[in-house]
Amino acid sequence: MFHHFHGGHTQKIWGSLTADRLAEIIEFVGLERILKPEEWVERCLKGKLKEDDICITFDDCLLSQFEIAMPVLESYNLKAFFFIYSAPFFGELNRLELYRFFINRFFLDFNDFWEVFLSFNSPYRLIIQKAVEQFDGNYLKDFPIYSYKERAWRYVRDVILKREQYEKIMDGLIAGYTELDLLAQNIWMTNRHLQKLQKLGNLIGLHSYSHPTAMSLLSKEEQRKEYKRNFNHLSKEFFLPYLTASHPSSSYNKDTLNVLKDIGVLIAFSATMKTAGRGRYELPRQEQRYVQEVML
Ligand SMILES: [Zn+2]
Numbered sequence: 693m694f695h696h697f698h699g700g701h702t703q704k705i706w707g708s709l710t711a712d713r714l715a716e717i718i719e720f721v722g723l724e725r726i727l728k729p730e731e732w733v734e735r736c737l738k739g740k741l742k743e744d745d746i747c748i749t750f751d752d753c754l755l756s757q758f759e760i761a762m763p764v765l766e767s768y769n770l771k772a773f774f775f776i777y778s779a780p781f782f783g784e785l786n787r788l789e790l791y792r793f794f795i796n797r798f799f800l801d802f803n804d805f806w807e808v809f810l811s812f813n814s815p816y817r818l819i820i821q822k823a824v825e826q827f828d829g830n831y832l833k834d835f836p837i838y839s840y841k842e843r844a845w846r847y848v849r850d851v852i853l854k855r856e857q858y859e860k861i862m863d864g865l866i867a868g869y870t871e872l873d874l875l876a877q878n879i880w881m882t883n884r885h886l887q888k889l890q891k892l893g894n895l896i897g898l899h900s901y902s903h904p905t906a907m908s909l910l911s912k913e914e915q916r917k918e919y920k921r922n923f924n925h926l927s928k929e930f931f932l933p934y935l936t937a938s939h940p941s942s943s944y945n946k947d948t949l950n951v952l953k954d955i956g957v958l959i960a961f962s963a964t965m966k967t968a969g970r971g972r973y974e975l976p977r978q979e980q981r982y983v984q985e986v987m988l
Pocket residue numbers: 751752899903939940941
């Protein structure tokens with residue numbers, strides 16, 4: 693599972709890879725093991741996936757995937773899944789992604805940002821401080837790539853604050869450094885980029901409309917809306933021979949799986965290896981960082 697790359701238009705951010713690093717990872721895991729998306733879906737549906745079979749996935753329609761990763765895939769004649777959320781295609785800035793770029797551009801590291809975030813003067817400052825004091829470390833404990841403080845931050849962001857409250861704090865913070873529109877330049881792909889990816893044999897899949905941080909906390913109707921709007925966008929613009937999805941932020945519940953089945957989705961990926969063996973709507977994925985750790 694890949695997200696960010698750097699080089700070209702795109703700054704280096706946490707966990708981002710260069711083209712060379714991507715090539716090293718591909719060679720390390722072994723070209724012969726990497727299936728084309730269609731092949732992966734076919735084998736999965738027939739229960740014929742072998743232990744060693746892998747596929748490549750990209751989430752979040754980031755322009756760096758097109759500019760930096762796609763040429764590497766092409767050089768190896770590899771094809772991949774691209775899971776797309778639709779909001780950026782309709783001019784709606786996804787603040788989660790903008791905030792990630794903001795934090796990386798203006799702070800030395802996560803701890804540097806966290807100190808500023810905690811002391812930022814907002815109506816929610818006391819609520820946040822209390823939540824952090826009482827945080828038991830359990831939230832997202834299945835994701836060891838996050839430090840304790842990063843999990844506390846995500847807990848505050850996803851569970852304690854409403855989305856608009858978190859955005860109010862972050863937008864206020866950003867105003868002291870830059871403008872949202874400037875941050876948004878060259879972050880996301882457009883339909884034209886996706887058309888090119890599709891033409892090259894890659895498979896485009898669902899990833900919700902607005903990329904909620906915690907889909908499982910939404911009502912079934914809200915979840916249906918998220919995926920319906922996403923489906924309407926992608927099915928109108930692209931040929932989707934196999935309907936596939938990945939769960940945004942790896943968050944989902946029974947309702948989500950039913951919504952996906954209703955829409956006709958054949959397989960869906962989580963973002964953790966812990967879901968191995970749970971079936972084709974919770975297919976496990978490994979974050980590229982784990983592969984890099986093994987390579988060291
Ligand atoms: Zn995502």
